[in-house]
Amino acid sequence: MPKRILAVDDEKMNLRVLSGLLRSMGHDPVLAESGEKALEVLDPSIDLVLLDVMMPDMDGFHVAKKIRERTDVGDVPIIMVTALSGKQDRLSAVEAGANDFIAKPIDLTELRVRMDSLLKMKHSQDQVKRYQAELEEMVAVRTSALRMALENLEESQKTILAAHRETIYRLASAAEFKDEETANHITRMSRYCASLAANLGLHKGEVELVEQASPMHDIGKIGIPDSILLKPGKLTPDEWELMKKHTIFGSRILGSSTFELLRAGEIIALSHHEKWDGSGYPKGLAGEDIPLFGRICAVADVYDALTSKRPYKEAFTDEVSLDIMRAGRGSHFDPRILDCFLDNFDSILDIKRRYSD
Incomplete structure (x- = not known):
């Protein structure tokens, strides 16, 4: 199944290159020319983010932090695409929430390997989420059914007890009437x-x-x-x-x-x-x-x-x-x-x- 990959870069040429690479791998690219635009289009249907670091207004580190703060997409895999290779840059990327790095210019084989690893992880996470959701739904349904059964039982017990009490009351009334x-x-x-x-x-x-x-x-x-x-x-x-x-x-x-x-x-x-x-x-x-x-x-x-x-x-x-x-x-x-x-x-x-x- 093709995956939806969000590619973020302020250079249009870089975006066209990334789009072509992703399509050649059978994926569906979603393109954003800025960090603000990326946060707008990002939703749970996105399977992975390719995020440029050096961008005006909001750099890749800031975008990654914003993504991790969101509850709906906070666990989406992020690969930083950067020309920076220093140790401190890589540490900053990890601190911001990146899962992996790839250096410019991008090598197709390296990109495929790094993406495949993170997409498999994302697939496993999604399966666990679906299983949890199904389990929670099943628990909710059964809890509701159990609650309804208990309410019906309680109501039946109240009815039986009321009948017992009324019978006793009428018997007592008969004695008093005499x-x-x-x-x-x-x-x-x-x-x-x-x-x-x-x-x-x-x-x-x-x-x-x-x-x-x-x-x-x-x-x-x-x-x-x-x-x-x-x-x-x-x-x-x-x-x-x-x-x-x-x-x-x-x-x-x-x-x-x-x-x-x-x-x-x-x-x-x-x-x-x-x-x-x-x-x-x-x-x-x-x-x-x-x-x-x-x-x-x-x-x-x-x-x-x-x-x-x-x-x-x-x-x-x-x-x-x-x-x-x-x-x-x-x-x-x-x-x-x-x-x-x-x-x-x-x-x-x-x-x-x-x-x-």
């Missing part, structure tokens, strides 16, 4: 629990987990007869014992799951009626033996129960409700969690207003 409580009760519960968890310093994953799992706290009420759930008066001892079993029923419904959200729901369902002093149910756990999520849910559940209307009571005011809860500090409630609840009560009130019945 108890004549509203869906807003479980929404408030989950927001109260999330607010408490965040203010207690739990990390983001735990805050989200307790928020999503807390609506399942009373899911075991599905197994409690309506005659007990909806009874307006006080329960008999036997009825109360059966009522307390909703914690166990909920644990059984959610138990033995490998899904983290259901495992958290199982813990909350079983432990949210345990009390700090050990007088709660179903296991009579005390202090920090009660799971943290259960202790958080206990505070949120009692507050919402006190401030909501139920078959057996009217809704209490916040003032009355907080007095009752303060009385349970250290007996019913974990003191640290209750204090956190009271210290951040403005955020609780905001949730209560947004999700009122």
